[in-house]
Amino acid sequence: MDFAELEAVEGLRWPWHSWPPTTPAAASLVVPTSVLCSPLQHPTAPDLLPLLPYAPLRCASPGCGAALNPFSRVHHGSARWSCAFCGAAANPFPRLLAPDALPAELFPTHSSVEYLLPPDPAEPGGPGPPALVFVIDAATAAEELTVLKDEVRRLMQGLPEGIRVALVTFAASVWVHDLGFEGCARVVVLNGERELESDKVGAAELRNPIEVTGGLMVHTESFEYEQFKSCFRHMFRREGTNYLNMNFNATIEIVTSKEVKICGALGPCISLRRKNNSVSDKEIGEVYDKVPTW
Structure with missing residues (x-):
């Protein structure tokens, strides 16, 4: 290959x-x-990237946590395996282990695998549904606001079932709308007298949250322009599935041997601030407090 x-x-x-x-x-x-x-790339050869219906088997050595992989050494007689990262040899093998029935993780061609994780006991119902919050400047010109409202309505009609939606509008005050109340229009109004300095609510100030979340910023002179409409619709596309083409609450963890140190990460991520000894003294990108988890 x-x-x-x-x-x-x-x-x-x-x-x-x-x-x-x-x-x-x-x-x-x-x-x-x-x-x-x-991580979200669709493989061109799905048969070479197996989906395993169980959680990964991880090294029990303190401070390691590496998963079983083709470089691990397996001891069939004692049903144990040695970690290729830290060298720990006392890891038990709970599943059936035989030379002619090896799990997919040990195949040389499966240097990458995906796991279909079982339900988390701490979350009996599984992770909650995605939540979308629309924050709209109500001081926008009336004709522009009409176009924007039409686009938001169109979008909400095409959302998959179960997605939570919140609406916040602001002008002289901030209005938090209760969309789930059917009796009448109900909102929570927050005082809008706080003043912000100029140059602090512009595009430059929004750069950091956009970059760390993988968000988008579209510059256009009017909501009527096709550039805005096409980008807005593209963000929430479904392509025939019951799920948005988005991913939420992902965690990336890097496990290394003691000879390798992580300098940092570049891209839409933010550190989870979990300390260990796998971080280099030379920092590049998103590290924050010596943490190789994002």
């Missing part, structure tokens, strides 16, 4: 072909050793 085929299966792009063998060699690199990850 060549690099392009491997990338299509795993959603990973490696801008290097060999690992630096020494610390000086690593320090001399012009471009840091990195991995470009596309």
Whole structure:
């Protein structure tokens, strides 16, 4: 399997072909050793990316947590496996383990797998449905506001069932609308007398939340322009499924051997501030308090 085929299966792009063998060699690199990850990429060869109906089997060694993988050593007699990251050899193997019935994680061709996690006992009903909050400037010109309301109504009619929707409008005051109350229009009005300095509610101030959430900013002179309408509809597309083409509350965790340290992450993510010893002293991008979890 060549690099392009491997990338299509795993959603990973490696801008290097060999690992630096020494610390000086690593320090001399012009471009840091990195991995470009596309976790939502649809694999072109689904049979090479199995979906396993159970939780990953993880190393029980404190501070490790690496999952069973093709580089793990399996001891069939004692039904245990050795972690390729920390070297711990006392990890029990709870499932059937036989040389002719190996789990998919140990196949050499399955360097990447996906897991269909069982329900979390802490959340009997599973994770809650997505929530969308529409925040609208009610001081917008009447004709512009009419176009925007039509687009929002059109969008809400096409949303999958179960999605929670909130509406907040603001002008001289802030109005939080109770959309679930059917008897009459009911809102909570918040005092709008607080003054903000100029240059603090513009596009530049919104850059950080947009970047860390993978959001979008569309610049257009009117809501009537096709540029706004097409982008707005594209964000909430479904493509024949009962789910939006969005993903919520994802967590990315990097597990390394003791010889490898993480400098940081670039992209739409924010640190979860979980401390361990896998972070480099050299920080790049989103690290915050020595945490390789986003």
